[in-house]
Amino acid sequence: MSDEISQESEVTRRSFLKTTGAVAAAAGLAMTGLAATVRQAEAACGEMPKKWDETYDVIIVGTGFAGLSAAIEARHAGAEVLVIEKMRTHGGNSIINGGEMAVAGNKWQKEAGIQDSPELFMKDLLKAGSSLNHPELARTIAEQSGEALDWCQNFVGARFVKLVFHGGHSVKRSVQTDNASGSGLVNPLFTKAKSMGVKFQFTTKMERLITSKEGRVVGLEIRKGYKFPDDRSGKASFVKARKAVVLASGGFSQNVELRQIQDPRIDSRFDSTNHPGATGEATLAACQAGAMDVQMDWIQMGPWTSPDEKGFGHVPQFCERLVGYGPMIDPKSGRRFIQETGNRKVRADAMMALGYPTIIFGDAVNVKRQVLPHTLEKGMANGAIKKFDTIEELAATYGIPLAALKEEIAKWNSYVEKKKDPDFNCKIFPETTPTVAAPFYACRLWPRVHHCMGGLVIDKNAQVKGFNLKPLKGLYAAGEVTGGVHGAVRLGTCAMLDCVVFGRIAGKNAAKEKNWG
Numbered sequence: 001m002s003d004e005i006s007q008e009s010e011v012t013r014r015s016f017l018k019t020t021g022a023v024a025a026a027a028g029l030a031m032t033g034l035a036a037t038v039r040q041a042e043a044a045c046g047e048m049p050k051k052w053d054e055t056y057d058v059i060i061v062g063t064g065f066a067g068l069s070a071a072i073e074a075r076h077a078g079a080e081v082l083v084i085e086k087m088r089t090h091g092g093n094s095i096i097n098g099g100e101m102a103v104a105g106n107k108w109q110k111e112a113g114i115q116d117s118p119e120l121f122m123k124d125l126l127k128a129g130s131s132l133n134h135p136e137l138a139r140t141i142a143e144q145s146g147e148a149l150d151w152c153q154n155f156v157g158a159r160f161v162k163l164v165f166h167g168g169h170s171v172k173r174s175v176q177t178d179n180a181s182g183s184g185l186v187n188p189l190f191t192k193a194k195s196m197g198v199k200f201q202f203t204t205k206m207e208r209l210i211t212s213k214e215g216r217v218v219g220l221e222i223r224k225g226y227k228f229p230d231d232r233s234g235k236a237s238f239v240k241a242r243k244a245v246v247l248a249s250g251g252f253s254q255n256v257e258l259r260q261i262q263d264p265r266i267d268s269r270f271d272s273t274n275h276p277g278a279t280g281e282a283t284l285a286a287c288q289a290g291a292m293d294v295q296m297d298w299i300q301m302g303p304w305t306s307p308d309e310k311g312f313g314h315v316p317q318f319c320e321r322l323v324g325y326g327p328m329i330d331p332k333s334g335r336r337f338i339q340e341t342g343n344r345k346v347r348a349d350a351m352m353a354l355g356y357p358t359i360i361f362g363d364a365v366n367v368k369r370q371v372l373p374h375t376l377e378k379g380m381a382n383g384a385i386k387k388f389d390t391i392e393e394l395a396a397t398y399g400i401p402l403a404a405l406k407e408e409i410a411k412w413n414s415y416v417e418k419k420k421d422p423d424f425n426c427k428i429f430p431e432t433t434p435t436v437a438a439p440f441y442a443c444r445l446w447p448r449v450h451h452c453m454g455g456l457v458i459d460k461n462a463q464v465k466g467f468n469l470k471p472l473k474g475l476y477a478a479g480e481v482t483g484g485v486h487g488a489v490r491l492g493t494c495a496m497l498d499c500v501v502f503g504r505i506a507g508k509n510a511a512k513e514k515n516w517g
């Protein structure tokens with residue numbers, strides 16, 4: 001925000017709060033009635049620039065799956081589209097993700113004889129989300145998953161090659177890109193958008209949404225030449241959005257102060273899997289312009305990261321391919337402690353309750369069959385995944401009591417033979433074999449902050465709702481910046497789907513808006 005405008009807004013805001021805001025607080029009306037009026041009035045206070053530096057039909061903030069999907073659809077509908085990105089390159093969390101997307105009833109499931117449907121998918125979403133999911137939003141992604149995959153492959157040109165399982169899903173239903181990375185979709189999306197004439201501006205940060213007196217979103221104040229994370233870098237500029245703004249700015253997992261406001265447990269002792277720019281200031285800017293937020297305190301910990309490597313690393317792809325194929329062990333007791341194929345929250349909470357890293361391991365047969373060779377090689381090269389010739393060696397390295405561990409492995413193997421786990425009800429797959437063949441591969445696990453389930457409230461048209469419970473004119477949002485789709489726990493591989501489905505909806509609807517001036 002330019003200094004001049006920021007000082008003016010601050011004075012207006014303070015004098016406003018001194019009168020109306022104080023009364024609202026005294027009456028205990030937080031977020032309702034009068035307090036809502038405070039929000040709307042604050043929104044209306046947004047200074048209009050004396051002159052716009054640039055004008056587009058639709059302006060999109062963020063170059064991840066959601067922003068790029070929105071850009072393509074808005075452009076496809078004939079809009080002149082600008083996408084801004086505060087970092088130097090495109091992709092956000094999307095480009096570093098695992099490239100796995102949940103799709104109910106896909107062709108690989110059919111080939112494997114797996115029965116699935118949007119109804120079953122919806123049931124899984126609600127179960128994981130503790131039914132806090134906004135049903136209309138959850139149903140939208142369940143029902144449109146097949147169409148989303150079709151679009152990604154046949155219109156955008158991404159290649160999905162295999163079927164994988166993720167904890168919490170009742171069947172194998174996730175499909176993975178050919179390079180086992182989100183870049184396998186983000187890069188084709190980016191290339192497609194550019195080829196269609198979408199304009200991109202990098203190192204350009206959205207500072208605030210500009211609203212008209214009536215509270216309609218009409219454009220953005222941006223900072224060009226911004227150098228993350230220096231908030232004073234770059235130069236203020238004003239871009240008018242004739243039709244609409246689409247926020248696709250991702251979550252706030254890297255903003256320790258903001259996440260601690262929402263969930264005080266997640267302090268700086270917990271690392272994050274996210275790209276450094278996942279700092280959430282665009283979400284706050286939208287709230288300041290009158291947008292409503294929801295479920296911001298549901299912040300997901302990824303239970304499959306390792307303290308022995310940085311960022312996301314290679315262990316998640318090792319661990320998630322191995323659940324249901326090898327046991328997870330509490331190193332102090334030598335015993336299993338959780339349903340390995342359970343959802344992320346179940347597993348992360350169990351580890352946080354133990355308070356120290358746990359172990360997952362598999363034998364040569366299961367690991368070779370499940371884990372991609374490059375995951376294994378890279379995880380071993382950085383030392384996070386270790387190879388052992390004997391169980392004795394494995395136990396000694398991690399300080400696990402040997403007798404208990406051997407007993408637990410024998411029990412696990414008997415469950416594998418029977419295809420039933422009476423202890424934790426772990427899903428054991430038809431092709432899972434007992435953990436017997438050397439060498440054994442193992443790693444330590446400790447959760448990291450991974451995903452923000454909460455964010456801006458949207459309706460099924462991807463239009464953002466305001467504090468008056470009505471759509472905020474001129475503002476759409478999609479992807480991790482939004483809340484409500486996933487409820488309490490996002491099922492693995494459903495974010496990518498959420499971004500593509502709601503990104504497309506947001507782009508189409510933004511392009512349909514009437515020009516405001």
Ligand SMILES: Cc1cc2nc3c(=O)[nH]c(=O)nc-3n(C[C@H](O)[C@H](O)[C@H](O)COP(=O)(O)OP(=O)(O)OC[C@H]3O[C@@H](n4cnc5c(N)ncnc54)[C@H](O)[C@@H]3O)c2cc1C
Binds near residue numbers: 084092496
């Ligand atoms: C390591 C990792 C692995 C994952 N694996 C999977 C998986 O396999 N399957 C799955 O479904 N989900 C996965 N997820 C989750 C999923 O990748 C994310 O939820 C999803 O990519 C979010 O996409 P998005 O488009 O909403 O945001 P992002 O991809 O994060 O893009 C947002 C962009 O907005 C930019 N931005 C933010 N604020 C501003 C601002 N003020 N001005 C300008 N630009 C701004 C950011 O720099 C960023 O580039 C994974 C996440 C991580 C971190």
